[in-house]
Amino acid sequence: MLTRLELEGYLEGGTPFYSAYKFKPLVDMEQVLARVEGERRQFLRALFDFAKKGRVWFQLDPAQAVASVGGDRERIIRALDWLAEQELLEVQAGGVRNRYHRLRQAENPQALAEELHAYNLQRENAEVGRLQQVLDLFSLDDCRAASLAAHFGEILAEPCGQCSGCLGHTVPLPPRDAESIPEELGDRIQPTIAAADVLNTPRALARFLCGLSSPRLGRARIGKDPFFGTLAGVPFPTVLTWAEKHLISES
Ligand SMILES: [Zn+2]
Structure with a gap:
């Protein structure tokens, strides 16, 4: 940033x-x-x-x-x-x-903040996408060397004959053991959301439930709340979607 x-x-x-x-x-x-x-x-x-x-x-x-x-x-x-x-x-x-000088004021701090936020979301997506590519590479049935070369724009004339793909040693990735979100959490969490004014965006709420701290959550001192990290075993996008639904239905 x-x-x-x-x-x-x-x-x-x-x-x-x-x-x-x-x-x-x-x-x-x-x-x-x-x-x-x-x-x-x-x-x-x-x-x-x-x-x-x-x-x-x-x-x-x-x-x-x-x-x-x-x-x-x-x-x-x-x-x-x-x-x-x-x-x-x-x-x-x-x-x-680290030391920083401010060279100029942002003419519109709100717009700049939104721009930076959008940029970070985009980066987050790109990073998650990159991780997925690595996982895809591991679960490939064909030559990995060829696939990796293709990623960097090079086409191998023939399969390498040595990687686990070529040798037929592919092992399927273990399924992700994701927990599910308890049915009644939506109701139980409402008093906490109402009491802490920092849980008012889906992303902040999702971070809180997954146990991911942030400067904003840290300042609000809710890291010790029993709900903090209660959904640590659930994938973040799932929690985010859930949070979007539950914040909107209450407001
Ligand atoms: Zn190969």
């Missing part, structure tokens, strides 16, 4: 950076401080005071530390690197964050 916004000139990506550092002292903290003097010692002391102390590790976001420690982010990172080099601390960087 971000890549797409970048390609369309809305955003520009910058260099990713680490937002979470953690360190653990390899010697006594006072010994670490004793290695430097004056302002540098004050700086380190402030840094250690600012870091959140866990049982073993101290946690630190350098960008946040700047406000109370002073200096800038680079100085803090240089200090941590130096302490690690001196084998006074063990330092680990994590929490990679």
Whole structure:
């Protein structure tokens, strides 16, 4: 999605950076401080005071530390690197964050959102189609090499004679053991739909019932709801069709 916004000139990506550092002292903290003097010692002391102390590790976001420690982010990172080099601390960087600049505002955010949504649905279909092609390939009775070559636009003069298709070793794919949707779920789910205003589209409801989280569902904190994932054993398109019927009939 971000890549797409970048390609369309809305955003520009910058260099990713680490937002979470953690360190653990390899010697006594006072010994670490004793290695430097004056302002540098004050700086380190402030840094250690600012870091959140866990049982073993101290946690630190350098960008946040700047406000109370002073200096800038680079100085803090240089200090941590130096302490690690001196084998006074063990330092680990994590929490990679990507940076983006906004280059221009969308004139019509709603239209852009719909366009992106349509694009993602199209991609979802294409991906599902691709998976189906792989499954089709496996259940083929003829030469797989020939079929694969044909997919990439090449016609083999004759079957390869070595693949399981050619050797007659085809095994049928096991049927998908899909559960069915309980008859009374439509009624039982209504209070949940009414209580959570994020289940108001068929897709959101289907995701919820299949146990697929999304930022929107996550923010609504309904991942612990007993109905979350209750249809995890049912294919998503089936649940989506069901959700379309049940949302419309109630509204
Ligand atoms: Zn073959």
